[in-house]
Amino acid sequence: MRIAEASAQSGLSIDTIRYYEKIGMLQPIGRGADGQRRFTAEDIQWMTQLNWLRQTGMPQADMRAFAVSVHSGTTDTSERYAILLRHRTVLAQRRRELEACERYLDHKLSVYAPQQEKTHG
């Protein structure tokens, strides 16, 4: 499939896909006779996975280390495991922050509410 559909399916923007290929986050994508990229189902799967990590703010350096490890074809998954585990911890921390901020906002909003609450019910 071509880049537009690849973008729709993976969730990465067209520009981001080209950018990721440029910096080596994706292995070189195959090209058709016309010189345009042709994505395989495997490419899409990998890009979708990257999108998950990216959306939750994994630094590119970590994503690249992960990518390199996967593409190296090594059976030693300890590095990938470590990267994911670290990110898992970061996410848990971030979720706590986020929840705290939600409570803070709810408090703030309730303070402002009296002037807004015509629709409050």
Add this chain to the structure above:
Amino acid sequence: MRIAEASAQSGLSIDTIRYYEKIGMLQPIGRGADGQRRFTAEDIQWMTQLNWLRQTGMPQADMRAFAVSVHSGTTDTSERYAILLRHRTVLAQRRRELEACERYLDHKLSVYAPQQEKTHG
């Protein structure tokens, strides 16, 4: 108090504080006879609040709109309310994404686990 302590108390880095003042996110901070910034408790309170919003990814444009509204001294809080409410919605959405990614990571980690679990039990 001076900038180092202001940074420690608000959670904003020294550079970020100066940057925020430069772009108008903070009202001009008072200066001592030596030309250095002196922060009041009110400054700190405001900076701490900004740090909450910032840490959860509110765009600077929104933060500035919020700041301008607060500093304008207007009693009409509808804009602030709208900004906070919007951010509240974004956070809820982000938390759902984050939780989904946590589940995804847990799944991934469990797949890698068999090769790593010497220290698991």
Add this chain to the structure above:
DNA sequence: CGCTTGACCTGGAGTTACTCCAGGCTGGTA
């Protein structure tokens, strides 16, 4: 066949939100 349109290409500039750095001033201390 020539023309236009749309999807794609590349290299490079622009954006956001900081972060770091060089070079310089000041107040207190040995």
Add this chain to the structure above:
DNA sequence: TACCAGCCTGGAGTAACTCCAGGTCAAGCG
């Protein structure tokens, strides 16, 4: 007097995209 920490400014650098100009190619139309 010399030195140092802590502060100052303007400006360059960074991360992670995002946008843009200018160009190619295949398909459809008259």
